[in-house]
Amino acid sequence: MNHLASKATLLGLGLLAAASTANAQTADRKTAIGLHANATQYRGDLGNNFFEFKNMPYSGGIDITRYIGKVLDIKLDLDYTRLRSPADEGKFNSAGRRFRAQTYGAGLGFKIKAPINDAFFLHPYVLIEPGFAWVTTDRYATPTGPNNFTRFGTFTGQIGGGLDFHLGESAILFLQASQSYMQTSDARLDGVDNNATTFWNKKDRYLTFSAGLRANLGKAKDEDMDGVSDKKDKCPGTPTGVKVDLNGCPIDTDGDGVADYQDKCPDVKGLAALQGCPDADNDGVADNDDKCPNTPAGVRVDASGCPLDADGDKVPDYLDKCPNTPAGTQVDANGCPLDRDGDGVPDYMDRCPDRAGPASNKGCPEMKAETQKVLKEATKYINFDFDKATLKPSSYPKLQQMVQILNEYPDYSLSIAGHTDSKGDDAYNLKLSYDRASSARAYMLSKGIPADRIEARGYGETKPIADNATAAGQALNRRVDFDPFLTGEANSAEVKYGAAPTVAELRAQGKMAPVKKAPAKKAPAKKKAPVKKARR
Incomplete structure (x- = not known):
């Protein structure tokens, strides 16, 4: 079984990587899809290897599970299954008989779960699953004759139990054991009639041990998308992206009454009017935003706390002798546009800034x-x-x-x-x-x-x-x-x-x-x- 579980886990690695980060399969995440590996043990007229864990044929399948309620899931299984007579690995026995078969089946199962809280990591269950399978078998083969493969469709049924292990918040590992039957027309899956009169002795059957991994699809309902489901959220409606505590309420680290997402200084107590920040020079700009923290009293400042510079030439208005210089224009210390060639046409208007020319010719020398x-x-x-x-x-x-x-x-x-x-x-x-x-x-x-x-x-x-x-x-x-x-x-x-x-x-x-x-x-x-x- 350790080998079987390992094989199933490897098959499911891709699903685990793609699983979303929400609660395990619950009313919030109702659908799971998985891969599983199977090992089968036959019991019939050619022998009995129930609970003999050697020479078991391996196979596998996929399954889709839908959460119905706290005690019930519905499970769709699609399986490829291999069967054979016991320890001889499908070879002819001393009586010249053998049994080998492979099936392609689909079953709709009902998982009756123990009434355990959805958040608990372990969930035992009982499975009842009717289904249908297409069987290919050589049950009438002889050592000297052809294989005589027989193909037929048949109704199937299995009953068993298992354990679901919730792997954190992303997936479910499950282990399952079940006993299965096939409704053949002559009640002889292996081709041998034992003339039994009771159901349990007349039917050929087999055990299936399964291990697999399911990825949980969907996510818990969380209208404000703060990572806390609506069922647990004590502060619904929190703006998107806001850091919250376990109850879904915005965090206020410095305790100044301004939540961190609204507090520009979350580690220092400040004023609500300045979004939780202090203002040492009283210029109306919070200290953490003030790029000129020592601005003299009475000087008008911009949003950064620095003296206004209306034309953006890096010369403050109170020093700027040319306050309306176009944006991006190079200026001198007085805030006036540069004129390198001294022709009276500022460089930003001069097509020839290094050669003097009249304004009528855009500052360029005129051709003679x-x-x-x-x-x-x-x-x-x-x-x-x-x-x-x-x-x-x-x-x-x-x-x-x-x-x-x-x-x-x-x-x-x-x-x-x-x-x-x-x-x-x-x-x-x-x-x-x-x-x-x-x-x-x-x-x-x-x-x-x-x-x-x-x-x-x-x-x-x-x-x-x-x-x-x-x-x-x-x-x-x-x-x-x-x-x-x-x-x-x-x-x-x-x-x-x-x-x-x-x-x-x-x-x-x-x-x-x-x-x-x-x-x-x-x-x-x-x-x-x-x-x-x-x-x-």
Whole structure:
């Protein structure tokens, strides 16, 4: 039996770990689920090994128990059971007979418990359990013949008793012994008729010794969730999370009349007005919350007991010469915003805090007029190979000049926007304009300008500056614009032209007719030449 109990305990470790921390199975926790191991001993026409604890076949099952009342539980058993004739371990005896069987059964039992308080650790009980089993047996096998397995369903019954051991507050260990019967059609479970006339002698039967572990499900009713069940709670309605005594009442360690959960100083007597804490400097802030315990009398303080600092710049209001500084602004000893470059624009408003500039340009140096002129006229000097995005060498001097400008004005970024005339396929023009802008950008990046300071965009033929009906207008529309803007501000090209379009947007706007490409594909190559000659 020690071996059997150990085996059942191992089978139930998972259930024990998952068991909740509440009382054992009672009216508050009515359901338990468990695993158990069985050992069986046969008694019939082929022998009797009742109470012979050797060569017992082992098996097991699961059980679900429901608390009905103080003296009654209902128990559902689902078992796999192995049976065999006595000490020969199921081998043929000298008479050429043997008995081996295995069953799959279900039983609904009634546990009649001793009327003991639910909280007591030991609960004896009597079990009466009818059921049904599916049996597979070779009861008619012979040493020379086939096994002749027989299968049949049968009603079963068992009666026995056991002990429930309540393991703290989480689970139940139980030990049980019962005697079982099967209602076979010929009253011969082992296949041998002993011609007996009395019930006890005519029936084959077996003993089952069981050991198992049940996890108790649910938890005791505790409306205020203080860990003390409602039946024991003398202070129902305690707020959630409050530490309570064994009676469920809030603890008051210092005895000042303020319960610990309301007492900010639970170990020191204090004032109820200050949630149980003292106030040595009489500033209305309890000592344990007062970060400035020596504040002079009459000075207005905040909730922490320190002099007020309305703008949060760490300079108290009575010393602050700039009391309305925006939150997070770095200030000097007088509480006024820092201005490192001395341009009259506070650092928190200055886009260029280390270089002086007017407030109209957000504190940044303004580009000289001649520099702006160079950028504006740069488009005249940027040229590409015919119908390609490859820069011509004649473009390099002007691009190098723009590199120098960006180095001279490190607070600025540059927008490069490519444009074409209206000749040719719209999608092709859109890609060509972007590729040309990207080529100019790539050149400047190769000269050491950081990538995040130059943006390239392509607008194709969507933003003409002249009439595309004339050759002169088309020439003006084929261009690459260079526009500076303060880093972090809106892209200048997007401000001027809006967001760069996509092919899908052009189609959606009806600017790309599906039939437009068909003639171009069918036209002879020599007819395309005039269009290509018109494009730079």
